[in-house]
Amino acid sequence: MLVWPRRELFAMPEGIYLDGNSLGLMPLSAHQAVLRRLGEWQTQAVSGWDEWFGLAESLSPALSRLVGAEPREVIATGSITANLHALLATLYRPQGERKHLLATALDFPTDLYAMQSWARLYGAELKVVPSRDGQTIHEDDVRAALGPDIAVVLLPTVLYRSGQLLDVAGLTQLAHQAGALIGWDAAHSIGAMPHDFHGAGADFAVWCSYKYLNAGPGAPGGLFVHQRHHHLAPALSGWWGNDKGSQFEMTAQFRPAPGAAAYQQGTPPVLALAALDGALEVFEHLDLAALRARSLALTDLLIELADQHLLEMRVITPRDHARRGGHVSLLHPEARALSAALRTRGIIPDYRSPDVLRLAPIALYTTEDELCQTVRVLRELLDSGAHRSADVSNPVP
Numbered sequence: 001m002l003v004w005p006r007r008e009l010f011a012m013p014e015g016i017y018l019d020g021n022s023l024g025l026m027p028l029s030a031h032q033a034v035l036r037r038l039g040e041w042q043t044q045a046v047s048g049w050d051e052w053f054g055l056a057e058s059l060s061p062a063l064s065r066l067v068g069a070e071p072r073e074v075i076a077t078g079s080i081t082a083n084l085h086a087l088l089a090t091l092y093r094p095q096g097e098r099k100h101l102l103a104t105a106l107d108f109p110t111d112l113y114a115m116q117s118w119a120r121l122y123g124a125e126l127k128v129v130p131s132r133d134g135q136t137i138h139e140d141d142v143r144a145a146l147g148p149d150i151a152v153v154l155l156p157t158v159l160y161r162s163g164q165l166l167d168v169a170g171l172t173q174l175a176h177q178a179g180a181l182i183g184w185d186a187a188h189s190i191g192a193m194p195h196d197f198h199g200a201g202a203d204f205a206v207w208c209s210y211k212y213l214n215a216g217p218g219a220p221g222g223l224f225v226h227q228r229h230h231h232l233a234p235a236l237s238g239w240w241g242n243d244k245g246s247q248f249e250m251t252a253q254f255r256p257a258p259g260a261a262a263y264q265q266g267t268p269p270v271l272a273l274a275a276l277d278g279a280l281e282v283f284e285h286l287d288l289a290a291l292r293a294r295s296l297a298l299t300d301l302l303i304e305l306a307d308q309h310l311l312e313m314r315v316i317t318p319r320d321h322a323r324r325g326g327h328v329s330l331l332h333p334e335a336r337a338l339s340a341a342l343r344t345r346g347i348i349p350d351y352r353s354p355d356v357l358r359l360a361p362i363a364l365y366t367t368e369d370e371l372c373q374t375v376r377v378l379r380e381l382l383d384s385g386a387h388r389s390a391d392v393s394n395p396v397p
């Protein structure tokens with residue numbers, strides 16, 4: 001029987017860490033895995049490739065379990081941004097009137113930039129589902145925007161600011177009924193909850209590994225491409241997407257690897273993949289439903305504490321479990337100063353412009369007591385006004 005949390009699996013820095021939805025803490029297994037690969041480089045030099053050649057592919061079974069897919073539908077590669085470009089280049093095929101792209105007004109900017117790039121290239125428009133309250137997206141508004149002019153939709157599973165969780169299965173079905181393809185940005189859900197991209201029939205998905213997967217700063221991202229699209233060769237091909245059996249024949253002819261692996265482009269970052277490999281050990285045999293249950297219990301507690309003690313801060317994260325991701329966002333005009341002041345007191349949240357304080361209790365390593373302490377310190381700051389003298393010049397708030 002697993003005992004939560006699993007702090008013994010992580011390097012736990014001093015203080016209270018509530019920013020695992022930006023950069024997860026380092027698992028000891030990731031540290032070990034990187035040291036092992038460094039040792040191979042040190043002693044084996046180029047012969048190390050005998051070991052490293054299929055490293056990315058070897059992670060697909062573990063990743064596919066986390067996103068609910070077949071191993072051949074996923075690959076660890078690139079970044080969210082690069083993977084979006086690669087997938088849109090291949091799957092976005094404007095035809096006649098059905099040529100526009102659809103996103104939401106609350107998407108993480110890189111998703112919008114990537115979609116805008118493809119709209120520009122094809123003389124199409126990026127249409128944007130507005131937010132009624134500035135914090136969340138109403139699913140009826142997605143439905144209304146899904147007209148016969150939309151070729152492809154990209155939605156976040158969880159909105160990075162408010163932490164709203166969208167209905168992946170329901171919206172995927174809606175998009176398909178409207179004749180559009182649909183992709184998901186799972187940056188804020190992978191490693192925090194179970195997924196079923198294959199079962200939902202999503203066309204594609206992208207994610208990063210540096211948040212809830214704890215694979216380190218700039219860790220390789222990942223992508224899912226449904227098997228129904230595997231007959232398409234990636235539009236942006238590179239030699240690492242070649243079938244492994246023929247890659248070193250160095251022919252001018254690109255021979256795509258089977259499935260999602262074909263979306264690799266250049267040489268993979270082996271040391272960074274090693275960290276991801278080690279980080280995934282934490283999730284091996286982990287019951288994802290239990291992980292999600294603990295995450296919800298922690299965000300329930302935090303919301304309850306905020307309701308009781310932080311009346312001047314508004315909880316903008318949905319209260320309904322079915323609509324809540326892994327973090328809790330509190331709205332306050334002085335959120336930036338509050339975030340900075342908490343950091344100087346050993347509590348690490350983050351701030352998202354213009355007025356959101358984000359707190360991410362991580363099922364694997366956050367304790368209930370840490371949440372109580374955080375709310376106590378926030379209450380003291382609000383009472384004393386001491387946060388107003390905090391240094392808010394940090395460029396990564």
Ligand SMILES: Cc1ncc(COP(=O)(O)O)c(C=O)c1O
Pocket residue numbers: 079080081082108110111156160185187188208221
């Ligand atoms: C929803 C979402 N998409 C994309 C990104 C970033 O993309 P990339 O990994 O390409 O930097 C982030 C955070 O950095 C994010 O929160």
Ligand SMILES: Nc1c(O)cccc1C(=O)C[C@H](N)C(=O)O
Pocket residue numbers: 021022023108160187218352396
């Ligand atoms: N990706 C990041 C980075 O490279 C540096 C600092 C922060 C980040 C982030 O992850 C931001 C994050 N996606 C967010 O939800 O705001």
